[in-house]
Amino acid sequence: MPRRADRERATIRDVAAEAGVSIATVSKALNGRGRMTAETRERVLGAAKALNFRPNALARGLHTKRSFTVGLLTDDVYGRFALPVMQGVTEGLIDHGVSVFLCALEENPVLAQSHLDALMEKQVDGIVVAGRRVDRILPVDFGGLTVPVVHVMSEGGADRVSFLPDEEQGARAAVAHLAGLGRRRIAHVTGPERFRVARERAEGWRAALAEAGLRPHGPGAMYGRWSEAWGHEAVAALWAGPEAPDAVFCGNDQIARGVTDALRERGVRVPGDVAVVGFDNWEIVAGETRPPLSSVDMNLRELGRQAGLALLQQINGAEVVPGVRRLPCTLKVRASSGA
Amino acid sequence: MPRRADRERATIRDVAAEAGVSIATVSKALNGRGRMTAETRERVLGAAKALNFRPNALARGLHTKRSFTVGLLTDDVYGRFALPVMQGVTEGLIDHGVSVFLCALEENPVLAQSHLDALMEKQVDGIVVAGRRVDRILPVDFGGLTVPVVHVMSEGGADRVSFLPDEEQGARAAVAHLAGLGRRRIAHVTGPERFRVARERAEGWRAALAEAGLRPHGPGAMYGRWSEAWGHEAVAALWAGPEAPDAVFCGNDQIARGVTDALRERGVRVPGDVAVVGFDNWEIVAGETRPPLSSVDMNLRELGRQAGLALLQQINGAEVVPGVRRLPCTLKVRASSGA
DNA sequence: ACCGTCTGAGTAAAGGTTTACCCAACGTGG
DNA sequence: CCACGTTGGGTAAACCTTTACTCAGACGGT
Numbered sequence: 001m002p003r004r005a006d007r008e009r010a011t012i013r014d015v016a017a018e019a020g021v022s023i024a025t026v027s028k029a030l031n032g033r034g035r036m037t038a039e040t041r042e043r044v045l046g047a048a049k050a051l052n053f054r055p056n057a058l059a060r061g062l063h064t065k066r067s068f069t070v071g072l073l074t075d076d077v078y079g080r081f082a083l084p085v086m087q088g089v090t091e092g093l094i095d096h097g098v099s100v101f102l103c104a105l106e107e108n109p110v111l112a113q114s115h116l117d118a119l120m121e122k123q124v125d126g127i128v129v130a131g132r133r134v135d136r137i138l139p140v141d142f143g144g145l146t147v148p149v150v151h152v153m154s155e156g157g158a159d160r161v162s163f164l165p166d167e168e169q170g171a172r173a174a175v176a177h178l179a180g181l182g183r184r185r186i187a188h189v190t191g192p193e194r195f196r197v198a199r200e201r202a203e204g205w206r207a208a209l210a211e212a213g214l215r216p217h218g219p220g221a222m223y224g225r226w227s228e229a230w231g232h233e234a235v236a237a238l239w240a241g242p243e244a245p246d247a248v249f250c251g252n253d254q255i256a257r258g259v260t261d262a263l264r265e266r267g268v269r270v271p272g273d274v275a276v277v278g279f280d281n282w283e284i285v286a287g288e289t290r291p292p293l294s295s296v297d298m299n300l301r302e303l304g305r306q307a308g309l310a311l312l313q314q315i316n317g318a319e320v321v322p323g324v325r326r327l328p329c330t331l332k333v334r335a336s337s338g339a
Numbered sequence: 340m341p342r343r344a345d346r347e348r349a350t351i352r353d354v355a356a357e358a359g360v361s362i363a364t365v366s367k368a369l370n371g372r373g374r375m376t377a378e379t380r381e382r383v384l385g386a387a388k389a390l391n392f393r394p395n396a397l398a399r400g401l402h403t404k405r406s407f408t409v410g411l412l413t414d415d416v417y418g419r420f421a422l423p424v425m426q427g428v429t430e431g432l433i434d435h436g437v438s439v440f441l442c443a444l445e446e447n448p449v450l451a452q453s454h455l456d457a458l459m460e461k462q463v464d465g466i467v468v469a470g471r472r473v474d475r476i477l478p479v480d481f482g483g484l485t486v487p488v489v490h491v492m493s494e495g496g497a498d499r500v501s502f503l504p505d506e507e508q509g510a511r512a513a514v515a516h517l518a519g520l521g522r523r524r525i526a527h528v529t530g531p532e533r534f535r536v537a538r539e540r541a542e543g544w545r546a547a548l549a550e551a552g553l554r555p556h557g558p559g560a561m562y563g564r565w566s567e568a569w570g571h572e573a574v575a576a577l578w579a580g581p582e583a584p585d586a587v588f589c590g591n592d593q594i595a596r597g598v599t600d601a602l603r604e605r606g607v608r609v610p611g612d613v614a615v616v617g618f619d620n621w622e623i624v625a626g627e628t629r630p631p632l633s634s635v636d637m638n639l640r641e642l643g644r645q646a647g648l649a650l651l652q653q654i655n656g657a658e659v660v661p662g663v664r665r666l667p668c669t670l671k672v673r674a675s676s677g678a
Numbered sequence: 679a680c681c682g683t684c685t686g687a688g689t690a691a692a693g694g695t696t697t698a699c700c701c702a703a704c705g706t707g708g
Numbered sequence: 709c710c711a712c713g714t715t716g717g718g719t720a721a722a723c724c725t726t727t728a729c730t731c732a733g734a735c736g737g738t
Contacts, residue, residue, distance in 0.1 A: 009485055011724060022688050027726055034727090036686055057460040058400045059724035062693050067397060069461065077426065078622075079418030087416065087443050094450075099457050102441040104426050111433075118438050121396040122408065146348060228627045254627065261600075283417075284623070288567045288593065350694060361718050366696055373697090375716055398694035401723045 010051040018047035030055065061123060070311060071101045071119035073112075073140065076132035079104075080282065081300060085130045085152050088304020089311075096312060098125070109139035116140050120147075126311040129154055130304075135196040148314035152307045153300075155324065161314075162324045163307045165298035167197050170329025171204025172211075174249050174277045174296050177331055179212035181338065183247035183275055186217055189234040189259060190251025193223040201251055201279060217245045226251070231258020239266065246274055247337075253278035253285040256293050260336060264290065271338035281332050291335035298329050349390040357386035369394065400462060409650060410440045410458035412451075412479065415471035418443075419621065420639060424469045424491050427643025428650075435651060437464070448478035455479050459486075465650045468493055469643075474535040487653035491646045492639075494663065500653075501663045502646045504637035506536050509668025510543025511550075513588050513616045513635050516670055518551035520677065522586035522614055525556055528573040528598060529590025532562040540590055540618060556584045565590070570597020578605065585613055586676075592617035592624040595632050599675060603629065610677035620671050630674035637668050 016023040028034030029044035061067040072089060076082035090100050105112040126147050131154025142149055151162040178186050188205040191198045202221035209216055224230035238245060250256035256278030263270050270276055278286060281297035314320050355362040367373030368383035400406040411428060415421035429439050444451040465486050470493025481488055490501040517525050527544040530537045541560035548555055563569035577584060589595035595617030602609050609615055617625055620636035653659050
């Protein structure tokens with residue numbers, strides 16, 4: 001029978017009493033430190049289990065100056081990018097007993113700062129910053145922070161570690177795939193040129209074409225908007241030209257969906273006449289397109305996992321060389337590029 | 340100049356020294372408790388600001404037995420529903436200094452339990468459970484928990500508080516809107532009948548038709564899948580019948596998009612010949628449909644906000660009557676139902 | 679038989695904050 | 709002028725865990 005009121009959680013004291021040892025011995029037994037007979041250790045562990053004892057992380061943190069908690073700040077209110085990243089971070093840290101506070105920040109800098117303050121009061125051991133756009137900074141001042149910070153899908157500057165997808169490699173993989181399918185006139189329809197990822201993906205497109213001995217189809221990458229509507233417009237423009245492409249590599253899945261729909265409406269067969277590949281591998285878009293879209297997956301989860309582990313290293317005092325780490329993308333082939 | 344090493348955070352002791360008072364006085368000044376001259380209070384506040392003092396939430400929590408932290412458990416790995424809910428919860432609690440741990444659980448019950456354990460070790464004051472499907476329970480045992488739990492988009496049983504969208508009211512609003520537009524043959528295409536929300540939305544459809552003096556179009560609600568493909572199939576079936584509908588109310592936005600696309604392919608004008616309304620108001624689907632979809636918004640954020648506040652009340656010891664709270668949905672009118 | 683060493687486990691301080699309680703000084707009323 | 713209430717602020721315990729230090733006893737070597 002428990003020694004305290006039923007609703008109260010057992011403390012290390014209760015375990016000590018139950019096992020007939022001192023609280024120091026309990027602590028040591030539970031943490032695998034110190035020396036004692038196997039019998040004593042067993043007895044303590046048994047008592048702890050019997051009382052359903054869970055150490056109070058607050059008290060532990062007070063002493064060890066580690067809260068086993070990190071904050072994840074993101075401006076991706078929508079969660080499209082942030083959630084896989086967060087799952088990755090969690091996955092990388094849960095084994096180390098670390099939990100994640102998620103803060104979805106809006107544009108409001110005051111509110112954002114108060115979120116950051118709350119995190120610091122909670123004594124987070126570190127912070128992950130996850131952007132939805134690489135070349136855009138969160139409305140928060142990370143200067144003067146006493147804890148390490150790593151960035152994912154956003155850049156932290158020269159003295160920080162940043163994890164980014166290898167956009168160019170992803171684009172190259174997509175285009176190489178199309179070229180390998182025998183496509184020769186591969187167009188590229190993408191988002192606004194002011195987005196760095198758009199420029200990087202276009203660069204990958206160009207590089208892969210060169211490697212395959214092909215020339216860019218048309219005047220160059222077609223920069224526009226990240227929307228289905230732009231996909232439609234781009235098809236209209238392309239098919240108004242002298243020679244239609246036999247493949248379109250798109251800067252994201254929404255554009256790719258617009259392109260695919262527009263082609264079907266024109267009676268152009270996908271992938272028979274034209275193969276289409278998207279970017280992001282956003283299941284809800286790629287999977288519902290007719291036919292389902294081949295797409296480049298940025299492996300956001302793995303990105304998050306590695307960011308979490310890198311943060312943990314810094315928390316543990318390891319010196320981590322700052323800079324940008326690029327993780328490879330993976331091409332997910334579906335029907336739109338004919339398997 | 341700060342009294343301690345630069346990287347160390349100031350403690351209440353430092354503030355006390357700076358202000359020339361005892362730590363007890365600092366604590367009271369900062370928390371607005373106790374009695375002291377206005378001058379003293381000012382001086383303490385000034386010192387705290389000068390040292391950029393933030394109380395250590397761990398230490399405070401140790402004493403007050405409140406961590407000012409809640410856990411949000413969800414099985415919505417995708418984030419479609421969980422993220423707005425989480426934002427609402429955060430919004431409702433941030434003013435009270437409460438932060439949110441987000442845990443996205445997968446099917447793995449062992450991992451899920453370890454997440455819950457981690458939360459309890461971190462001494463969360465309460466837990467919000469956010470489902471992605473009402474009639475589906477998370478692979479976690481909430482029994483024997485010493486903290487209050489509220490449910491959002493999921494039901495917690497008889498002794499818990501649950502916040503759900505008023506699906507039926509949302510459906511009624513959509514159908515009343517269509518009827519108000521003069522539509523008379525209003526069909527309903529929705530997801531699998533085994534989903535409770537599908538049955539509730541269908542019930543709303545039926546009720547609103549009755550109120551408007553209309554009869555269900557066709558044999559009844561058309562249950563199928565939550566996909567665009569089902570929208571296409573449903574249109575094929577409907578237009579094979581004796582009389583085509585002049586409006587389609589869909590169980591979610593993906594179905595509505597499928598329906599709209601299928602209609603356009605048949606040369607049926609939307610909203611000219613047929614008006615379409617969806618459910619979920621998922622921007623990425625509703626906004627990109629041609630024409631943009633009218634849709635029922637479940638106000639997930641408000642749902643989360645209220646859940647957060649209800650949880651806070653329980654944490655503060657208020658008795659909250661258990662049961663289901665239904666919050667109204669809002670119809671967002673776009674072009675597909677002709678403004 | 680004695681000294682030194684190792685083993686197993688306990689003692690107590692520390693970590694930052696809150697709060698119940700205490701106390702000196704001051705003011706007020708009779 | 710004294711008793712008493714009030715005011716302003718300090719003292720110290722408590723919250724729960726970790727860990728440096730202590731210490732008694734056992735054991736082995738000479």
